[in-house]
Amino acid sequence: MYFFFESLFLMGVGIIALAGLWFLVRLFRSPRRLWLPIVLGLVGLAITATPVIYTRVVETIDLGEREQMVDGELHLTLTGWDRESYEFLAYKRDIAVLQMANADVTDATLELLKGQVRLKTLDLNGTQVTDQGLATLAELKSLESLRLRGAQVTDAGLQQLFDHLPNLKQLDVRQTAVSSELIESWKAAKPGRRVLK
Amino acid sequence: MSGVLQLDSKAEHDSRQATFLGRACELAYLPAEVGPAEFQKQLGLEAELVSVENTQVYVGRNENAIVLAFRGSESFATIDGFRDWLLTNARNFLILPEGQLGTDFVAAGVGARFHSGFMSALADIWDPMFVVVDREFSRKERPVWVTGHSLGGAIALLCGWRLQQNFINVHQICTFGAPMIGNEIAAQAFVREFPNRIFRYVDAGDIVPKLPTVSLFSNSYAHCQREMVVGHAVDSSLVDKLKSLAQDTKDEISEAVQNSLWSEIRQGMPSHMMGNYLARLLK
Numbered sequence: 001m002y003f004f005f006e007s008l009f010l011m012g013v014g015i016i017a018l019a020g021l022w023f024l025v026r027l028f029r030s031p032r033r034l035w036l037p038i039v040l041g042l043v044g045l046a047i048t049a050t051p052v053i054y055t056r057v058v059e060t061i062d063l064g065e066r067e068q069m070v071d072g073e074l075h076l077t078l079t080g081w082d083r084e085s086y087e088f089l090a091y092k093r094d095i096a097v098l099q100m101a102n103a104d105v106t107d108a109t110l111e112l113l114k115g116q117v118r119l120k121t122l123d124l125n126g127t128q129v130t131d132q133g134l135a136t137l138a139e140l141k142s143l144e145s146l147r148l149r150g151a152q153v154t155d156a157g158l159q160q161l162f163d164h165l166p167n168l169k170q171l172d173v174r175q176t177a178v179s180s181e182l183i184e185s186w187k188a189a190k191p192g193r194r195v196l197k
Numbered sequence: 198m199s200g201v202l203q204l205d206s207k208a209e210h211d212s213r214q215a216t217f218l219g220r221a222c223e224l225a226y227l228p229a230e231v232g233p234a235e236f237q238k239q240l241g242l243e244a245e246l247v248s249v250e251n252t253q254v255y256v257g258r259n260e261n262a263i264v265l266a267f268r269g270s271e272s273f274a275t276i277d278g279f280r281d282w283l284l285t286n287a288r289n290f291l292i293l294p295e296g297q298l299g300t301d302f303v304a305a306g307v308g309a310r311f312h313s314g315f316m317s318a319l320a321d322i323w324d325p326m327f328v329v330v331d332r333e334f335s336r337k338e339r340p341v342w343v344t345g346h347s348l349g350g351a352i353a354l355l356c357g358w359r360l361q362q363n364f365i366n367v368h369q370i371c372t373f374g375a376p377m378i379g380n381e382i383a384a385q386a387f388v389r390e391f392p393n394r395i396f397r398y399v400d401a402g403d404i405v406p407k408l409p410t411v412s413l414f415s416n417s418y419a420h421c422q423r424e425m426v427v428g429h430a431v432d433s434s435l436v437d438k439l440k441s442l443a444q445d446t447k448d449e450i451s452e453a454v455q456n457s458l459w460s461e462i463r464q465g466m467p468s469h470m471m472g473n474y475l476a477r478l479l480k
Contacts, residue, residue: 005290051290066307070297080306080382099304123304126389145364170364192335194364 012048107133131157267345305386340368350375
């Protein structure tokens with residue numbers, strides 16, 4: 001879309017330049033039917049202006065979920081959306097990346113993720129998730145990357161998660177009650193583990 | 198080790214850190230043949246240049262820090278190079294990129310949009326740069342500092358975001374005279390992701406940080422906090438002048454408008470140079 005806009009814009013500028021040249025040539029060689037290059041110039045102007053008008057007036061940013069396939073995997077983003085119900089997650093299959101860093105996400109919301117056996121990356125920053133929610137996540141065996149910044153989780157919940165998810169590699173526990181000791185020992189247990197603390 | 202600047206990651210952000218990072222930004226303009234030696238001599242950093250297309254970054258490291266210093270385009274230190282970038286290459290659509298890059302940035306929210314030109318610059322440099330950073334960070338976890346002047350500052354911000362999406366903790370992002378990178382939603386997400394860890398140096402006389410307020414495609418850009426003002430306001434009416442100019446021209450970029458816009462900007466140009474920022478800091 002943006003490539004299209006950019007092409008359109010440049011094309012418009014090109015047409016304007018061409019029309020200007022044509023106008024000058026007509027003016028000095030044979031000054032008749034001068035309206036032809038002028039019309040062409042106006043067409044060019046309209047083409048140039050189209051992306052500007054479209055992005056400013058017509059297009060509004062859609063705050064619905066964003067879904068895209070990346071290397072054959074489904075990436076789904078609900079962070080910052082303007083919808084309320086997460087129920088549709090129960091019917092979505094094979095999500096690989098799920099971003100739902102919203103304050104209205106609770107332990108109950110995580111129940112909807114049961115059976116997401118391909119889920120590798122989960123963003124729960126700024127949610128109300130607690131240790132109880134982590135117990136639900138313990139069943140998602142593919143989980144490698146988990147963000148819990150600002151969530152109500154503790155060492156107990158996290159330890160339980162570590163026991164169930166040996167594949168977990170990346171963790172964001174900034175602004176939580178999780179202790180540095182637990183994190184350091186988890187990191188030391190296997191190379192390549194990374195934590196934002 | 199006299200004469201070598203030090204970078205103290207334990208301290209709160211202060212002018213010594215800013216001077217160190219500012220110097221790194223200045224050295225980032227040096228070519229690959231002389232840059233590494235100067236990084237070693239002045240900053241005590243072992244540095245290597247990663248360069249793709251028009252985007253370049255020096256990845257410097259010692260035992261206590263990893264420093265990424267971005268520079269702008271090759272000819273960015275010259276006024277003509279900057280003009281090319283600003284006007285003829287005004288690719289300032291606000292976008293969300295595709296692919297993994299898109300996933301990393303939509304984490305800011307489904308409504309977040311970013312400057313398409315800066316984003317493609319980051320996309321160009323990311324893979325080779327990340328290999329180096331990942332290798333160094335894996336060898337020893339150290340505070341990571343990301344800095345850049347002007348266009349480099351804009352890329353520094355985007356780079357910091359993506360590093361943290363890859364779970365590499367960014368200690369601080371410090372920019373000098375950097376333009377805006379995205380819309381309001383994006384700026385708010387940066388504040389949540391980097392609380393008190395973004396320092397955006399702005400000379401009061403520098404016009405670039407106010408761009409692309411006058412963007413001819415979209416003016417819904419917003420800055421990340423926190424702003425550190427150096428110098429004095431020379432002409433606060435300049436921005437208003439620019440704004441009204443942009444208003445008048447809504448739908449076309451004619452040569453005449455480009456030139457008058459440009460002459461306005463040129464007046465604010467000396468304060469945009471990296472040397473000016475360093476001089477202000479050292480005062």
